[in-house]
Amino acid sequence: GAGAAEAAVLKLRGVTYYRGAGRVLSGVDLTVRGGEIVVLVGASGAGKTTLLDLVPGFKECDAGSVEVCGVPCTRHTAKALRRYIGWVPQEHGLLEGSLWHNLSYGVPERQHDAERGRVEMAARAAGVDDFADVGSGLESLAAGPGAGLSGGQAARVLVARALARNPRLLLLDEPSAALDSQAESSLLQNLRRHVRATQCGCLMVAHRLQAARLADRVVVLGAGGSVIQVGSHDELYARPGLYRSMHDLQAS
Numbered sequence: 001g002a003g004a005a006e007a008a009v010l011k012l013r014g015v016t017y018y019r020g021a022g023r024v025l026s027g028v029d030l031t032v033r034g035g036e037i038v039v040l041v042g043a044s045g046a047g048k049t050t051l052l053d054l055v056p057g058f059k060e061c062d063a064g065s066v067e068v069c070g071v072p073c074t075r076h077t078a079k080a081l082r083r084y085i086g087w088v089p090q091e092h093g094l095l096e097g098s099l100w101h102n103l104s105y106g107v108p109e110r111q112h113d114a115e116r117g118r119v120e121m122a123a124r125a126a127g128v129d130d131f132a133d134v135g136s137g138l139e140s141l142a143a144g145p146g147a148g149l150s151g152g153q154a155a156r157v158l159v160a161r162a163l164a165r166n167p168r169l170l171l172l173d174e175p176s177a178a179l180d181s182q183a184e185s186s187l188l189q190n191l192r193r194h195v196r197a198t199q200c201g202c203l204m205v206a207h208r209l210q211a212a213r214l215a216d217r218v219v220v221l222g223a224g225g226s227v228i229q230v231g232s233h234d235e236l237y238a239r240p241g242l243y244r245s246m247h248d249l250q251a252s
Contacts (some may be wrong), residue, residue, distance in 0.1 A: 002225065002232045004071045006036055006125070007033065008031050008032065008033050008067070008070070008171055008201075008202070009032055009033065009034050009068065009084075009168050009169045009200065009201035010030070010031040010055065010067070010068055010201055010203060011030075011031050011032075011065075011066075011067040011227055012028050012029060012031075012051075012054075012064065012065075012066050012067075013027070013029055013064050013065050013067075014026070014027050014029060014062040014063060014064035014065070015028040015029075015030075015051070015054065015061045015063070015064035015066060015175065016061060016062050016064055017047070017051075017054065017225075018052055018059050018060055018062050019050075019060040019139035019164030022228050023225060023227075024045045024047040024050050024186065024225050025050060025051060025054075025061070025224045025225040025252075026224055026226040027063075027064070027226055028051065028064070028221075028225070028226065028227055030051075030203075030219055030227065031225065032169065032201040032202070033201055034168070034199040034201050035195060035196055035199040035200075035201070036195070036196055036201060036202070036213075036214045036216040036217070037191070037192060037202040037204060037214065037216055038202065038203050038204070038215060038216065038217045038218075038219060039204050039205075039206050039211050039217075039218050040052075040169065040203065040205045040210045040218075040219050040221065041202065041205075041206055041207075041209065041212060041218060041220055041221070041243065041246065042220055042221030042222065042223075042242070043222070043223050043242070043246075045223070046221040046222060046223055046225055047221055047225040048173075048205040048221060049159060049173055049205060050225075051205075051221075052171050052173055052205060053202065054066050054073075054216065055068065055073065055085065055169070055171055055203070056073075056081050056082070056085050056087055056171070057073050057074075057081055060074075062175070068081060068084055068085070068168075068169060069084055069168055069169075078096060080103065080161075082106075083165075083167075083170045083241055084167060084169055085167050085168075085169050085170075086161075086163060086165050086167030086170045086171070086200075087171050088139075088155075088158045088159055088162050088170075088171065088172045088173060088175050090173045090174055090177070094142050094154055094157060094158075095142070095150070097124070097142065098138065098140065098142060099128060099137075099138045099140055099142045099157060100119070100139055100140045101138070101142070101195045102157050102161055103119045103122060103123060103128070103157065103160050103161050103164050103210065104119055104164065104210070105161055106161075106165055107119070107164070107165075109182060115164070118139070118164055118166060119126060119160075119164045119224075120138070120225075121163075122161075122163035122164035122194075122219045123138060123161075123164075123239070124190075124206050125160065125163055125190045125191065125193070125194040126157070126159040126160035126163060126185055126190065126191075127156050127186055127190060128153075128156050128157055128160045129157075129182070131149070131153050133220050135147050136218070136225075142154075143159055145218065146242070150178070150180055151178035152178045152179040152180065152183055154178070155175055155176065155177070155178045156179075156183075156187060158175070159172070159174045159175050159187065159191070163194060165188070166198065166200075167200055168201065169198055169200060169202075169203070169206075170191075170200055170201070170202040170203070170204075171203055172202065172203070172204040172205070174205055174206060174207055175187070175204065176188065176206075176208070176210075176211065177207065177208070181210065184208070184210055184211075185210065188214045189208065189214065193223070198199075207235070209233075209246065209247050209250055212233045212236075212243075213233045214218040215220055215232070215233065216232070217230060217231065217232065217233060218232065218233060218236055218243065220236065220241075220242055228241070228242060228244060229243050230239055
């Protein structure tokens with residue numbers, strides 16, 4: 001059988017989801033293994049964010065199943081799911097206070113000293129140390145009066161917070177939407193290194209297709225919420241289809 005490194009940390013089988021009478025997702029099969037990045041792309045309204053919401057149990061599918069680390073989500077407690085999953089939603093709010101306060105959120109106070117190394121590694125992986133004050137480091141302000149982080153910096157703090165929890169599965173909903181092209185490239189490359197090193201799995205929704213170039217696999221959702229293409233960037237770009245037309249549209 002597959003070794004631990006290749007074990008599926010996320011498996012969707014035949015997932016269908018309705019909103020009212022409208023079908024948002026239709027028979028979606030998708031696997032994310034430890035150590036790999038899978039990027040989800042597709043037309044606007046194709047159900048990408050809805051699919052992410054099904055994994056931590058924010059929504060329940062109408063048909064099919066969602067498994068995290070080999071166990072159906074419905075059999076995990078909410079607490080266990082939160083332990084397995086590092087989640088970066090599109091709408092994000094930072095906590096008032098320092099970068100450390102934000103990054104160590106969810107780490108019990110008694111473990112702060114033991115976890116400091118992991119939190120600092122997460123900060124480096126997400127590029128937070130690029131803008132932490134030289135003098136005060138992670139004690140510099142993240143939010144509140146006088147903090148003034150840009151949208152892109154806030155996004156990196158949230159990615160670092162998710163990494164600091166040492167999750168088995170990372171769920172990222174357009175984590176680099178607020179970043180410029182260079183910062184996005186740096187974040188994605190660091191993320192890839194982190195995923196390889198820790199053998200967690202990563203499922204990322206991306207609107208800009210730069211992320212797809214670094215992915216192990218790209219999954220394309222069509223307008224009806226079903227998977228219409230799967231492959232690497234090079235494989236998908238080599239043949240006519242939605243992926244290539246989306247890519248060319250962005251490049252023009």
